[in-house]
Amino acid sequence: MENLYPPIVDGKSVYDLDSQKYLKMWQGPQHPGVTGNMSLELDISGDQVVKCKAHVGYLHRGFEKLMERRRYINCFPIVCRICVPEPDTNEYLFAAAMEDLLGLDIPERAKWLRTLNLELSRLASFVMWLGGQSGAFGMGTVAQWCLAHRDYVLDLFEEWTGARIYHMYMTPGGVRGGLPEGWDAHAEKVLDGIYKLLDEIRHVMFNNAIFKQRAKGLGVITPDMFDRFGIVGPNVRGSGSTRDIRKDTPYLIYDQLDFEAVTEQGGDVYARAKVRWREVYQSIDLIRQILKNMPRKGPLHITLPNVLHLKVPAGETYVRAESTRGEYGYYMVSDGSEYPRKVTVRGPSYTHAMALLEHLAVGVNTADVAGLMVSLHTYPPEIER
Amino acid sequence: MMRLQDILSPFYVWKRAFEKPFSIAVLSAPRPGSPTYRGFHQNDIDKCIGCGTCAEICQNVSIDMVPVKEAQDGDSGLRPRIDYGRCCWCALCVDICPTGSLTMSNAYTWVEEGLDRDVRETYCYTPGADPQPWDDEALGYRKPEGYELLHLERVPMPHLAPGERLNSFVEMVKGYSHELAVQEADRCIQCGICTATCPAHMNIPAYIKAIREDKIAEGLKILYETNPLPGVCGRICTRRCEDVCALSHRGEAISIRWLKRYLTDCASAEDYKALLESEIKPLDRKIAIIGAGPGGLSAAYYLAGMGYAVEIFEQNAAAGGMLRYGIPEYRLPYTKLDQDVAQIAALGVKFNYNACIGRDLSFDDLYNRFDAVFVSVGMFEPYRIGIPGDDNAKVISGLQLLSDVTNGVPVDLGRRVVVVGGGNVAMDAARTAKRLGCEVTVLYRRREVDMPADVEEIEEAREESVNFIFQAIPLEIKTADDGSLSFDWGKAEMVQQKPGERPQPILIEGSRENIAADTIIAAIGQGVNYLWMDGEASAKIELKKFRVQADRWGRTADTKIFIGGDMFNPTADAITAIADGHRSARAIDKMLNPPREN
Numbered sequence A: 001m002e003n004l005y006p007p008i009v010d011g012k013s014v015y016d017l018d019s020q021k022y023l024k025m026w027q028g029p030q031h032p033g034v035t036g037n038m039s040l041e042l043d044i045s046g047d048q049v050v051k052c053k054a055h056v057g058y059l060h061r062g063f064e065k066l067m068e069r070r071r072y073i074n075c076f077p078i079v080c081r082i083c084v085p086e087p088d089t090n091e092y093l094f095a096a097a098m099e100d101l102l103g104l105d106i107p108e109r110a111k112w113l114r115t116l117n118l119e120l121s122r123l124a125s126f127v128m129w130l131g132g133q134s135g136a137f138g139m140g141t142v143a144q145w146c147l148a149h150r151d152y153v154l155d156l157f158e159e160w161t162g163a164r165i166y167h168m169y170m171t172p173g174g175v176r177g178g179l180p181e182g183w184d185a186h187a188e189k190v191l192d193g194i195y196k197l198l199d200e201i202r203h204v205m206f207n208n209a210i211f212k213q214r215a216k217g218l219g220v221i222t223p224d225m226f227d228r229f230g231i232v233g234p235n236v237r238g239s240g241s242t243r244d245i246r247k248d249t250p251y252l253i254y255d256q257l258d259f260e261a262v263t264e265q266g267g268d269v270y271a272r273a274k275v276r277w278r279e280v281y282q283s284i285d286l287i288r289q290i291l292k293n294m295p296r297k298g299p300l301h302i303t304l305p306n307v308l309h310l311k312v313p314a315g316e317t318y319v320r321a322e323s324t325r326g327e328y329g330y331y332m333v334s335d336g337s338e339y340p341r342k343v344t345v346r347g348p349s350y351t352h353a354m355a356l357l358e359h360l361a362v363g364v365n366t367a368d369v370a371g372l373m374v375s376l377h378t379y380p381p382e383i384e385r
Numbered sequence B: 001m002m003r004l005q006d007i008l009s010p011f012y013v014w015k016r017a018f019e020k021p022f023s024i025a026v027l028s029a030p031r032p033g034s035p036t037y038r039g040f041h042q043n044d045i046d047k048c049i050g051c052g053t054c055a056e057i058c059q060n061v062s063i064d065m066v067p068v069k070e071a072q073d074g075d076s077g078l079r080p081r082i083d084y085g086r087c088c089w090c091a092l093c094v095d096i097c098p099t100g101s102l103t104m105s106n107a108y109t110w111v112e113e114g115l116d117r118d119v120r121e122t123y124c125y126t127p128g129a130d131p132q133p134w135d136d137e138a139l140g141y142r143k144p145e146g147y148e149l150l151h152l153e154r155v156p157m158p159h160l161a162p163g164e165r166l167n168s169f170v171e172m173v174k175g176y177s178h179e180l181a182v183q184e185a186d187r188c189i190q191c192g193i194c195t196a197t198c199p200a201h202m203n204i205p206a207y208i209k210a211i212r213e214d215k216i217a218e219g220l221k222i223l224y225e226t227n228p229l230p231g232v233c234g235r236i237c238t239r240r241c242e243d244v245c246a247l248s249h250r251g252e253a254i255s256i257r258w259l260k261r262y263l264t265d266c267a268s269a270e271d272y273k274a275l276l277e278s279e280i281k282p283l284d285r286k287i288a289i290i291g292a293g294p295g296g297l298s299a300a301y302y303l304a305g306m307g308y309a310v311e312i313f314e315q316n317a318a319a320g321g322m323l324r325y326g327i328p329e330y331r332l333p334y335t336k337l338d339q340d341v342a343q344i345a346a347l348g349v350k351f352n353y354n355a356c357i358g359r360d361l362s363f364d365d366l367y368n369r370f371d372a373v374f375v376s377v378g379m380f381e382p383y384r385i386g387i388p389g390d391d392n393a394k395v396i397s398g399l400q401l402l403s404d405v406t407n408g409v410p411v412d413l414g415r416r417v418v419v420v421g422g423g424n425v426a427m428d429a430a431r432t433a434k435r436l437g438c439e440v441t442v443l444y445r446r447r448e449v450d451m452p453a454d455v456e457e458i459e460e461a462r463e464e465s466v467n468f469i470f471q472a473i474p475l476e477i478k479t480a481d482d483g484s485l486s487f488d489w490g491k492a493e494m495v496q497q498k499p500g501e502r503p504q505p506i507l508i509e510g511s512r513e514n515i516a517a518d519t520i521i522a523a524i525g526q527g528v529n530y531l532w533m534d535g536e537a538s539a540k541i542e543l544k545k546f547r548v549q550a551d552r553w554g555r556t557a558d559t560k561i562f563i564g565g566d567m568f569n570p571t572a573d574a575i576t577a578i579a580d581g582h583r584s585a586r587a588i589d590k591m592l593n594p595p596r597e598n
Ligand SMILES: Cc1cc2nc3c(=O)[nH]c(=O)nc-3n(C[C@H](O)[C@H](O)[C@H](O)COP(=O)(O)OP(=O)(O)OC[C@H]3O[C@@H](n4cnc5c(N)ncnc54)[C@H](O)[C@@H]3O)c2cc1C
Pocket: B236, B237, B238, B290, B291, B292, B293, B294, B295, B296, B313, B314, B315, B316, B319, B320, B321, B322, B323, B326, B327, B328, B355, B356, B357, B358, B376, B377, B378, B379, B380, B399, B402, B424, B425, B428, B529, B531, B532, B564, B565, B566, B567, B572, B573, B574, B575, B577
């Protein structure tokens, strides 16, 4: 394989296109094998990728810039749209950054409800991802099961927050409402279903000879790459690291929950899938713990000054949370006015989908590129904001 | 290492072939949204006041305010129209709605048939005004209890304690500090419903914004655009703006009056001087104004600002009218009034004091010497109680007491004082008597809720231990053996005589009670004095039911004569007099239409 690589001159690979050994192939921006609108420019030789260049920009909506022209409260309905499958991390972090600069502490009950919301959202995102990963290796059936079960989670969100996808639930200062009557029972039913689904996935995916064959040894992340590529979340935990914001710097009420960071050793696609599959079990367990221990009475929101003229004291802050893709961060700068001066969103997909993927894709069979890409669990909308 | 199990395991999927599918083959019935679903909007059109706060918060600019009803006090007549091509269903509009009229149904499907509508109209409607199937839907999103985007409680105003107040006539309201004022100003949603209701149409949201941004000089300028007595009004205004404040529907109105006061209190002498800097081009026209009450002062300020030579004729020795001789100093310090008057005088207005028209000078003289006359003589003829014995020398009027105190005339009310009446004059008289060390009882014909006096004043009078007797009809005043007064009154019952009208107090047969007093103060209203209408010039003026007739510009049958203030408007408060003065000033200018170089 070694000789397939183009020669390096001045740190750049040089192609001898006349050699007819190389072909350019685009995967994306519209392609069933990408995780959203981005594209991979693959240089291939035979079946093997010799170079991968990630191109993004197809989903740029200018949210960060828009926020500079909007009152804080008007940013609240925007931020969730930064990431479609798991919008709630954005809601939480935007609110948390604001609350940090304002020096506000939200009511205890709101903290529990926010945590519940975040875990439920992680659950939905992971379940959908499991479908995506299996689909990328040709197992469409699992994908359909997973999407169905994600929809049941969306039902729960709908019942609780009044919306399926963009919940717009964590307003700065607290949350918008408590759990409706009967919700716990519905949730238990859905969790139960997912619990069974996980077992089915074990049979069909993890014990599947083809999946094993293709996923094991593919896209191996080694410890020396962790910091070089800024690897976080299940991507790093699949290589034995215990990095998990929920444990390392607990926020909300994560320190009151009983759990351990999930790790696997292989560092390959298979190990990462295993981590996520196990984290679904973990999420189910955490949700059950929250429902059991959560205070059911008490305020949900603190009294804010009129949000139309709410000024945030000058300063800057960086807040972070563990999304399904790992460390998600909001860097907020206020100049003391009614508008945020700058909000920068750190989506973990940025490094994973670009630098890391470009690195890992080299040498991979073109047929496995989709599976590799999904295994890094990247969401292009959070790369571009 | 591959195991046999790994080859067989995937066939597990076949198990599903015998189970119920997740998907639904045919959507037989529409699936309703969850009970709190954020679906299409509903609006209680009668509760909505058209404040536009929903449109203000909508970051998608989905909401246009469109005319649906006739505008009236506290209601712009506009209603939100929502464009579902833009709406993202965030429901911030519902959350912030100050009246709570806006909600959401759980309906989320809407099929638009045909394309005969303008595309810009497609998926747009005005909830509550354009009927929709989900109008009466009980389910859907409502703002949860205890969660507010608005700040509904007022920033409390620091007051002197009741005990402290009674020792002197020192102003009892202390005023907002910078911090408190900004906090209160932050509560404002800038809808402007107040501006429409304020008789002077003061640009309230704009000056509140100036406070928020700490632009005092700018705020002061905004005040003077429509009100040349802001220091006064910031203390004693009847503040009808606050009655209609959008926030008053679910919470407490913005303290508009106190914010105005804050601006005038912290404006510097330079800020006041800066207002006089713009150059006034003098006109060759002279205007006479009778009465230096708020009506006359306001007309004088705006006319002088336009370049007219203005002279005020006032029978008293100082300006202010009822502001000085009626309202007691603990509510409005004379220094504040003096400051506002000085600002008006600085424009070149000439004040002629001790000049009573009809006594010291004739109206004909003014009429002939000036190009127009504005009359705002107020109402200062107190009504009598109208019962046997009310001509006793110890029965005085509220106005008498108040003006004596202003003038520094020593008053001896004795120990026990009974005040008859339920308006602001009664409250001022009672609380003034209290400050003079008397025991005070207020007798009022109707119930407490019917009292025309400001609720705040009633409350404060109570704090100062003024006693109240309600539904009490005066019957007779006699002199007791010890020379004091014996006041007979009877209990009344409230009788609804005609449906829709307010109930009338009717004396209960045979009821007769007695209260002893050293002084009785009548504060049951006052009438206009017509001393000024002497000579020939005023002969054209029409009177109807003892009131001078004029059009909405205050113009009488003689187009050179304009009137305003208490003698003209039915609300009889300072701000309406000020508005009248401003309005007549503009009308006079229009009528005279003097030549002006640009
Ligand atoms: C005790 C009391 C408390 C009040 N409290 C409030 C309050 O809290 N808030 C509020 O908004 N309003 C209050 N008012 C009402 C308010 O003071 C009047 O509505 C307002 O002053 C009316 O202004 P005006 O210009 O019409 O008349 P006035 O203020 O009555 O002024 C008329 C002026 O004309 C002069 N005048 C009369 N006849 C002649 C003449 N022939 N020649 C020359 N001069 C003449 C008078 O001396 C007087 O100075 C109160 C009134 C009283 C009596």
